[in-house]
Amino acid sequence: MNTGIVSYGAYIPRYRIKVEEIARVWGDDADSLSSGLMVHEKSVPDIDEDAATIAVEAARAALIRGGLDAGRIGAVYTGSESHPYAVKPTSTIVAEAVGATPDLTAADFEFACKAGTAAVQACMGLVASGNIDLGLAIGADVSQGAPGDALEYTAAAGGVAFLIGSKDSEMVAVIEDTYSFSTDTPDFWRREGMPYPEHGGRFTGEPGYFKHVTKAAEGLLKRLDTDPKEYDYAVFHQPNGKFPTRVAKMLGFSKEQIKPGLVVPRLGNTYSGSCLMGIAATLDQAEPGDRIFATAFGSGAGADAFSFRVTDRIEEVRNQAQTVEEMLEDPIYIDYAIYAKHKEKLKRA
Missing domain, CATH: 3.40.47.10 (Thiolase/Chalcone synthase)
Structure with missing residues (x-):
């Protein structure tokens, strides 16, 4: 049985911080970093955004783009290395938020940056075996980087959801x-x-x-x-x-x-x-x-x-939800102080 992507959705927060702003705080060479990494700016989550809210937004976009009924989803797997809970699944939050029925399997995946594609593979297997109609595979993160560490220049926020199915007429x-x-x-x-x-x-x-x-x-x-x-x-x-x-x-x-x-x-x-x-x-x-x-x-x-x-x-479906390019446009730039607040790098006593 063929499997494929029947719809997809993405979510990117509007907040951004430029590499040069991070470099200004730590006294690093912004031009060297920007050209060496080939990264000029990165997305930053809002104060009330985490991997779960990002996963929900991406999943909703996928359902809207494909015009699909959430009741058909038989599996929800969310890959992330920044799940909001150490013990409590993100995937059950997503399933309920998008209106899926409780008659499904749900689990969280972790494998650094490929947890999302591992979720895709799991959904492929369940769909191909005939056990489920649609599988929802998500990769979402509000990635971490210690203050002053090299990771801080690139660790960003965003997520993507793929709905995996087997009907030829539905696959994109x-x-x-x-x-x-x-x-x-x-x-x-x-x-x-x-x-x-x-x-x-x-x-x-x-x-x-x-x-x-x-x-x-x-x-x-x-x-x-x-x-x-x-x-x-x-x-x-x-x-x-x-x-x-x-x-x-x-x-x-x-x-x-x-x-x-x-x-x-x-x-x-x-x-x-x-x-x-x-x-x-x-x-x-x-x-x-x-x-x-x-x-x-x-x-x-x-x-x-x-x-x-x-x-x-x-x-048919491409323009039924925001494209990645549309989400990258019109960003809100913030300085390091606001960035540190959003990322909870500063803690109240």
């Missing part, structure tokens, strides 16, 4: 196949009770991101017997602008193929929503028949690769 993109590669690579972690994650320096790039993304991508290309030139678009996890640009070149994809989905320079790294956000931005522009190659990465470490084929239905 058929999932042709998926392939994963995972190892125990300690490049990034946050222990229980720690407010901010730590990163393993030299493990982040080569043994972390690049090894896993290339292995998953090459595995899927081999399985499908396809070549990068056979795809119209490509999306890779975006911790910054430099990494996806470099890995695309390593794999044989062009700058033109990744450009539509490379939203990180204006958004920052939305962690579990990062690769999904790139796919959503690409679907906002893709035409029927186009093929999209995508690979998500999660520290710890693993990567999920996907091949999508866009269908004629994209033309």
